[in-house]
Amino acid sequence: MKIFLILCSFVGRLTVDATWKLGEGTLFLIRVLRSSAATAMRPRLLLDEIHFAGVLSLVIIVVSGLFVGLVLGLQGYETLKRYGSTGAVGTLVALSLVRELGPVVSALLFASRAGSAITAEIGIMKTTEQLTAMEMMGVDPHSRVIAPMFWGGVISMPILSAIFTAMGILGGYLITVVVIGVDSGAFWSQMQASVDFWGDVFNGIIKSCVFGIAVTAIAVFEGYFAHPTAEGVSRAVTRTVVTSALAVLALDFILTAFMFTGA
Amino acid sequence: MDRRIVDLWVGVFVIFGLLSLVFLAFKVGSSNFISASASYTLIAEFDNIGGLKPKAPVKSAGVVVGRVESVDFDNQSLRAKVQVRVDERYQFPKDSSVSILTSGLLGDQFIGIDPGGDEDNLVDGDRVRITQSAIVLEKVIGQFLYSKTAETDKK
Structure with missing residues (x-):
């Protein structure tokens, strides 16, 4: 009986927590969006944040994109060789990167590279009471700090995803055509025959935009609502990475179900 | 950090991203979204379309000249009606x-x-007017086996 009560209150606490986060998160997001007008008036702040979230993530995105492409090309070649259709390796690499791996893996990398940094920065600003100090000076921290960070992340994510996908396809090209010696014409032409711009590339871009919004919103939310202690900030950073990874994977499933099923 | 360095890097980042997008659109994807407006539709009816799906390529002499727009069943003629979009070129x-x-x-x-x-x-x-249905592998095999048994029966 006692165990049952403990279980019940545990489930209850989880539900209350989840509901609180959902409501608070939505209100917070609306508040950030409403303070975005001030960001548009000061593009310098936005530029700084694109540099912070996008440019500084460039190295990890380019390198991992290249390696994901290399591995895909190698594995795809080994499998397709059994069926004697190694020319289709271009299709395999391109479709899997454009539809799934590009947006998803770059979003996961973005969450761990830029999302965690955003959370840590906002969390430490809160811990050291910089946000409160801003409010004391009559500066709205939402429009000065949080909205530029949010938009910087949202803008950077699709660009990073496109770079990741392009690098991956180049990686696949390098390993299969240059190293192994698959016919270059078959590689590109079969790829072009099966990759559709609107159906595949554009849907991938939509995916990366959605992931960008989700990851950055989670990052600024966790940072803003972190407990103002060293431990609180570290927990918030961990939560950002874990929650964004789960959100990206769940959203990817939903988006894929809508985009790539039927016909 | 110096303003100009930030500006430069953000510029490099955005241009790199746009180049990737152009690469994805033209080199990886079939860039048929440009000629999407300049095309015309043809209708063909088939007894059996096999596994033909919308977006399947339409080829002439091996060259892709268009895509299958839709596949329907026509209640009047009781045949499959396929709409095909062919590039105007x-x-x-x-x-x-x-x-x-x-x-x-x-x-x-x-x-x-x-x-x-x-x-x-x-x-x-x-x-x-003139259409030829898909070759269904099961039917071909069935016919082949049928003719084989007919041959052995004669002997």
Whole structure:
């Protein structure tokens, strides 16, 4: 009986927590969006944040994109060789990167590279009471700090995803055509025959935009609502990475179900 | 950090991203979104379309000239009605025939157009008269086995 009560209150606490986060998160997001007008008036702040979230993530995105492409090309070649259709390796690499791996893996990398940094920065600003100090000076921290960070992340994510996908396809090209010696014409032409711009590339871009919004919103939310202690900030950073990874994977499933099923 | 360095890097980042997008659009994807407006629709009816799906390529002499727009069942003629969108750069005589072919032994099915000899060309909304249905592998095997047993019966 006692165990049952403990279980019940545990489930209850989880539900209350989840509901609180959902409501608070939505209100917070609306508040950030409403303070975005001030960001548009000061593009310098936005530029700084694109540099912070996008440019500084460039190295990890380019390198991992290249390696994901290399591995895909190698594995795809080994499998397709059994069926004697190694020319289709271009299709395999391109479709899997454009539809799934590009947006998803770059979003996961973005969450761990830029999302965690955003959370840590906002969390430490809160811990050291910089946000409160801003409010004391009559500066709205939402429009000065949080909205530029949010938009910087949202803008950077699709660009990073496109770079990741392009690098991956180049990686696949390098390993299969240059190293192994698959016919270059078959590689590109079969790829072009099966990759559709609107159906595949554009849907991938939509995916990366959605992931960008989700990851950055989670990052600024966790940072803003972190407990103002060293431990609180570290927990918030961990939560950002874990929650964004789960959100990206769940959203990817939903988006894929809508985009790539039927016909 | 110096303003100009931030500006420069953000510029490099955005240009790099746009270049990737252009690469994805033109080199990886079939960039048929440009010519999407300049195309015309043809209708063909088949007894059996096999596994033909919308977006399947339409080829003539092996060159992709268009895509399958939709696949429907026509209640009046009780046949499959296939709408095909062909790029306007490619024109075909009125008595051209269309057939459903398979790429490779077990590959995807596509529509092949064999040009005829008529002087007038097909225009938007035209119905192609001569069609050849998909070859269904099960039927072919069935016929083959049937003729084989017929042969052995004769002996």
